[in-house]
Amino acid sequence: MDQIKGFHHLTMSTDGAQEDYDFFTKTLALYSIKRTVLFDGTIPVYHLYYGSKGGDESTIITTFPFRKPGVYGRRGTNQSKIVQQAIPVGASEFWVNRLGEHGIEATRSNRFGIDRVDFRHPSGIELQLVENPSDDRQPIVNEEAGVGADHAIKGIYGGVVAVTDRTAMDDFLTIALPLKKMADDENGMAYEVPNANGPTSVVEVTEIRDEAQGTWTLSGGTIHHFALNTGDEENQMNLRAHIEGLGFTDISEQKDRMYFKSCYVRSPGGALFELAWTVPEGWARDEPADAIGQTLVFPPWFEGRKQELIEGLEPASFQDA
Numbered sequence: 001m002d003q004i005k006g007f008h009h010l011t012m013s014t015d016g017a018q019e020d021y022d023f024f025t026k027t028l029a030l031y032s033i034k035r036t037v038l039f040d041g042t043i044p045v046y047h048l049y050y051g052s053k054g055g056d057e058s059t060i061i062t063t064f065p066f067r068k069p070g071v072y073g074r075r076g077t078n079q080s081k082i083v084q085q086a087i088p089v090g091a092s093e094f095w096v097n098r099l100g101e102h103g104i105e106a107t108r109s110n111r112f113g114i115d116r117v118d119f120r121h122p123s124g125i126e127l128q129l130v131e132n133p134s135d136d137r138q139p140i141v142n143e144e145a146g147v148g149a150d151h152a153i154k155g156i157y158g159g160v161v162a163v164t165d166r167t168a169m170d171d172f173l174t175i176a177l178p179l180k181k182m183a184d185d186e187n188g189m190a191y192e193v194p195n196a197n198g199p200t201s202v203v204e205v206t207e208i209r210d211e212a213q214g215t216w217t218l219s220g221g222t223i224h225h226f227a228l229n230t231g232d233e234e235n236q237m238n239l240r241a242h243i244e245g246l247g248f249t250d251i252s253e254q255k256d257r258m259y260f261k262s263c264y265v266r267s268p269g270g271a272l273f274e275l276a277w278t279v280p281e282g283w284a285r286d287e288p289a290d291a292i293g294q295t296l297v298f299p300p301w302f303e304g305r306k307q308e309l310i311e312g313l314e315p316a317s318f319q320d321a
Contacts, residue, residue: 003239004177006195007156008229008260008276009049009060010083013073015123015220017046017065017316023122024050024061027102028085028153029145032293033060033283035318037309038218039257039299043069044312052140052155055283055292057229058198059140059155061085066220068314073222075124078270079214080223081206082160083125084116086132086199088139091151092117095129098147111187112204123221130157135199158193158202159226161271162214166207169269173203176243176265177228177273193228205269216270225264227274236263236275258299259283 014020024030034049045066051059061083066072075081087095092108095117099106106119117129132154139152147153163169170189173179179191188206195201203226215222230236236254240263244251251265259282263275279285283292298306 003230003235003242004179004194005229005231005235006058006193006198007158007201008057008227008274008278009051009062010156010159010226011062011064011224011274012083012121012123012125013071013218013220013222013224014063014065014121014125015072016067017048017314019122020063020065021048021316021318024048024063026145027099027104029142029147030059030061030140030153031055031142032318034259034287034293035296036258037296037298037302037313038064039302040218043071044309045069046313046316049293054289056155057278058137058195058201059153061156064218064224065314066218068312071219073215073217073219074212075126075222076214077162077164077208077211079162079216080159080226080271081126081162081208082128082204083121083223084128084130084157084159084202084204086135086137086154086157086201087117087129087152088150088154089115089131089133092129092131094151098151112183112185112190125221125223126160128157128160129153132157132199132201137199154199156201158204159223160188160204160206161267161269162206162208162211163269163271164207164209165269166205169205169267172248172267172269173205176246176248177239179203214270216266216272225272225274227262227276230275230277232277233261236261236277239275240265259285 030050033055
């Protein structure tokens with residue numbers, strides 16, 4: 001049995017909380033599924049989650065808006081480069097026009113024979129909407145935001161990693177994770193992420209040798225990690241032991257993220273990957289299941305710091321589309 005069951009989520013460090021929330025819920029028409037704070041360290045920073053209305057795995061994009069702390073990173077090589085989401089075949093023109101109407105420049109491209117829309121998050125991070133013909137998931141319809149079933153985002157397609165050494169990254173992806181190589185040509189390399197009964201999703205690798213090393217820390221304007229779904233704790237621990245046993249010892253112990261449990265591993269190409277599985281209560285652990293993402297919530301270990309954190313957070317109005 002595959003130890004990876006698709007993507008769990010993708011995480012970016014962005015700029016302003018308000019523009020981030022408006023971009024994902026109003027422009028891209030995703031739903032707010034959790035509003036909490038950064039669990040690591042002491043800096044008061046939001047952790048915002050977006051995805052399908054029920055927060056289904058493989059639809060989730062999460063962000064840390066860093067405008068108030070003023071911590072910004074450098075986009076470069078040896079770093080995750082592009083966040084990709086899937087759209088229905090034929091929906092590219094709709095999204096080029098919609099993004100343009102929202103003041104976001106977007107262009108069409110084709111890579112590995114698949115059409116896609118290229119644009120940027122307001123913080124500068126590169127994004128793509130990809131016409132994935134293998135995706136049988138239902139679209140994330142949000143009529144209030146003006147996006148219906150023919151065009152709506154379906155969830156995560158994958159992510160692009162920039163590296164200076166293709167061979168080392170190829171070994172990590174095919175032996176450590178392990179993923180199946182789908183393509184290797186002038187476009188770069190593409191690897192299929194196993195899914196139990198769902199769509200084809202990918203990790204794409206591009207070789208960039210003429211850029212400076214990108215930032216790895218949590219810092220605005222950069223992608224922090226790609227999270228793969230192990231489905232349960234047993235698969236997570238087996239995969240962690242497999243990766244560590246191969247000598248990839250830059251891998252964390254399990255961390256409690258309230259709604260899921262995580263281990264993090266730094267790939268030789270620089271990109272950070274997470275191995276995650278959702279706990280039984282999921283997003284309903286601290287909010288009603290039919291009202292997730294509607295309130296600001298804190299983990300129990302921050303109970304004594306709630307007021308301090310609230311006062312330190314960037315002002316923002318989280319209103320749905």
